[in-house]
Amino acid sequence: MLRTNLPFLSYIEELYQNQTNDRHITLRTFSPGDLLLKQGELPFKLFILKSGIVKCYFYEENAKGFINEFLSDGEITGELETIRGIPCLCNIEAISDVQAFAIDASIFNLLLEKDTNLNKLLLLTLTDRIINTSRKASIQQLYKTEHGLKKVLDLQSQYGVNISKEDLADYLGVTLRSLNRLLKDLK
Ligand SMILES: Nc1ncnc2c1ncn2[C@@H]1O[C@@H]2COP(=O)(O)O[C@H]2[C@H]1O
Numbered sequence: 001m002l003r004t005n006l007p008f009l010s011y012i013e014e015l016y017q018n019q020t021n022d023r024h025i026t027l028r029t030f031s032p033g034d035l036l037l038k039q040g041e042l043p044f045k046l047f048i049l050k051s052g053i054v055k056c057y058f059y060e061e062n063a064k065g066f067i068n069e070f071l072s073d074g075e076i077t078g079e080l081e082t083i084r085g086i087p088c089l090c091n092i093e094a095i096s097d098v099q100a101f102a103i104d105a106s107i108f109n110l111l112l113e114k115d116t117n118l119n120k121l122l123l124l125t126l127t128d129r130i131i132n133t134s135r136k137a138s139i140q141q142l143y144k145t146e147h148g149l150k151k152v153l154d155l156q157s158q159y160g161v162n163i164s165k166e167d168l169a170d171y172l173g174v175t176l177r178s179l180n181r182l183l184k185d186l187k
Contacts, residue, residue: 001069001070001151001152001155001156001159001171002053002070002071002072002155002159002161003069003070003071003072003075003128003132004072004073004074004075005073005074005075005076005125005128006073006074007074007121007124008048008074008075008076008121008125009048009049009050009073009074010074011117011118011121012025012048012074012101012103013050024103024104024107025101025102025107026101026102027050027099027100027101027102028047028099028100028101028102029097029098029099029100030052030094030097030098030099030100031097031098032095032096032097033093033094034093034094034098035092035093035094036054036077036078036092036093036094036098036100037077037078037088037090037091037092038088038091039058039059039087039088039089039090039091040087040088041087041088042081042087042088043078043081043082043088043105044104044105045078045102045103045104045105046076046077046078046079046082046102046103046105046108047076047077047078047092047100047101047102047103048074048075048076048077048100048101048103049071049072049073049074049075049076049098049099049100050073050099050100050101051072051073051097051098051099052072052094052096052097052098052099052100053070053071053072053094053095053096053098053161054070054071054072054075054077054092054093054094054095054098055067055069055070055071055092055093055095055167056068056069056070056071056077056090056091056092057090057091057093057170058089058090058091059091065170066170066173067167067170067171068090068133069129069132069133070095070161070163070171071092075125076122077092078092078105079108079122079125079126081105082105082108082109083112095163095164095167096161139151140172140173145172145173145178145182146182146185146186148172149168149172149179149182149183149186150186152168152171152172153186165179165180165183
């Protein structure tokens with residue numbers, strides 16, 4: 001549930017440290033509740049997380065939220081827009097203090113043209129996301145929510161993160177009321 005991408009983090013840290021005069025990569029900080037990317041908007045920057053946790057979620061027209069993933073160290077956001085030229089698919093919101101490397105979309109596109117390392121890292125990242133999203137979707141279809149909840153609670157204690165009940169419900173695709181009932185039944 002909490003995705004990290006340490007090879008990507010090493011890659012961007014090296015680029016950041018080796019910058020000379022033109023500092024195209026900057027380090028930015030965000031507080032809980034700050035939006036790094038907004039659904040439907042065209043971002044000019046991509047972010048690669050250095051530390052902290054963000055949630056990646058959709059808002060549907062009926063004001064329901066659905067959380068795809070919780071992303072942490074080394075995860076990239078905003079790459080889909082840059083590659084496909086489409087508005088941001090989802091919102092990326094900090095749920096803890098976050099530090100992220102920011103890179104201009106135009107610079108990222110230039111790097112994509114000449115850096116095979118970046119291309120390989122990106123392919124691995126995108127294929128991982130397809131695998132994780134498909135796995136999550138099939139688990140949600142095949143098993144009861146209780147099964148998903150147990151897994152999420154295990155992972156939460158494994159990573160030592162504290163995720164609000166609202167976010168847990170949005171991650172599992174259930175109402176807060178159902179989540180409270182499930183939590184009560186688990187006791
Ligand atoms: N299923 C997913 N898992 C992880 N991250 C995602 C997923 N879907 C979208 N994102 C990220 O959310 C970002 C929103 O802006 P973009 O569409 O540019 O790029 C998107 C990806 O970086």
